Amino acid sequence: MTHPSPAPAQTPDSPTLYEVREGVAVLTLNRPHRRNAFTRAMLAGWAEGIARAAADPEVRALLVTGAGKGFCAGVDLDEFSQVTSSLDRRAYLADDVHAVARALEGFEKPYIAAINGDAIGAGMDMALMADIRLIGETARLSQGYVRVGLVPGDGGAHMLPRIVGEQRALELMWTGRMVPGPEAVELGIALEAHPTEELFEAAFALAARLAAGPPAAIRTIKRLTRLARSQSLTEHLVHAAAEQAVIQTTEDSAEAQAAFREKRTPVYRGR
Incomplete structure (x- = not known):
C-alpha cells in the first residue's frame, strides 16, 4: 500500500493550506492579500498537495478553493516581472506553472473546485482543470490574457473548447470578458452557482459524497x-x-x- 510522505511544515501564512477530513483533502490557496495570485512557492505547494492526496489511501477526493475574496488571479506579476529572458519565462511556465497540470494529469480521484471569487487568466485555466466546478454567484471568470497582449499559457486553449465548444471558447479567449457565476453555469463551465457564503459547504458536501463511494x-x-x-x-x-x-x-x-x-x-x- 502506498503511503503519503510526511507533511511539510505549514503555518497560517503558508501559500497553500492542506487538511483532510471525512475522506476529503481540502487544498486552500492562501494569498488572500493578492487574490491568490500564484508564486513559485504556491505552485510548489499546490502540486505537492495533489501528490499527497494521490498517495494517501485515506483521501478519496480533493477539493481546492481560495482564501479570502479571490479564487486565483493568475500569475503574481511582481514575481513574474523579475523573470526577464525568454528562456527563463518558458522555464517558469514549464517547470513551475505547468507542474500543477502535470500532477493532475495522473490524478484519478475526484478533483472539485470551489471557485469562491474571481479566477483570471491562468487562474481560470487552473479552475478548468477540475473535474467538477462549483462557483460563487458573485465570482467571475476571465480568459484575461488578451487584455495584456498575451495568449493562454496554462492549457486554456486546450480545455475550454472541450467544455463550451470552439466558437464560444474563441469568443471568451479573444475578448477576455468577465463571465459571472450564473453565466458560467449556463455555459457549462461550472456545475452550480451558490451564494458565496454557502459555496464551500456545498462543494465539500459533494466531495464528501464522492469520497463515500466505492x-x-x-x-x-x-x-x-x-x-x-x-x-x-x-x-x-x-x-x-x-x-x-x-x-x-x-x-x-x-x-x-x-x-x-x-x-x-x-x-x-x-x-
Whole structure:
C-alpha cells in the first residue's frame, strides 16, 4: 500500500493550506492579500498537495478553493516581472506553472473546485482543470490574457473548447470578458452557482459524497472518461469491458450488491 510522505511544515501564512477530513483533502490557496495570485512557492505547494492526496489511501477526493475574496488571479506579476529572458519565462511556465497540470494529469480521484471569487487568466485555466466546478454567484471568470497582449499559457486553449465548444471558447479567449457565476453555469463551465457564503459547504458536501463511494469504481470511471477522449467507441468498449471485469471482483462491489439487497448503506473499504 502506498503511503503519503510526511507533511511539510505549514503555518497560517503558508501559500497553500492542506487538511483532510471525512475522506476529503481540502487544498486552500492562501494569498488572500493578492487574490491568490500564484508564486513559485504556491505552485510548489499546490502540486505537492495533489501528490499527497494521490498517495494517501485515506483521501478519496480533493477539493481546492481560495482564501479570502479571490479564487486565483493568475500569475503574481511582481514575481513574474523579475523573470526577464525568454528562456527563463518558458522555464517558469514549464517547470513551475505547468507542474500543477502535470500532477493532475495522473490524478484519478475526484478533483472539485470551489471557485469562491474571481479566477483570471491562468487562474481560470487552473479552475478548468477540475473535474467538477462549483462557483460563487458573485465570482467571475476571465480568459484575461488578451487584455495584456498575451495568449493562454496554462492549457486554456486546450480545455475550454472541450467544455463550451470552439466558437464560444474563441469568443471568451479573444475578448477576455468577465463571465459571472450564473453565466458560467449556463455555459457549462461550472456545475452550480451558490451564494458565496454557502459555496464551500456545498462543494465539500459533494466531495464528501464522492469520497463515500466505492474508490476503485470512482477512479475507474474517471480513467475511462479521460481515455474516451482519444478512443473510438470500439476501443472504449473493449477497455470498459476489461475494467468492469476487474471491478466486479472487488470486495466493494460485493458490498454494494449486499447493501442493495439488505436495504442498508454500504461501507466501502477500497478493496
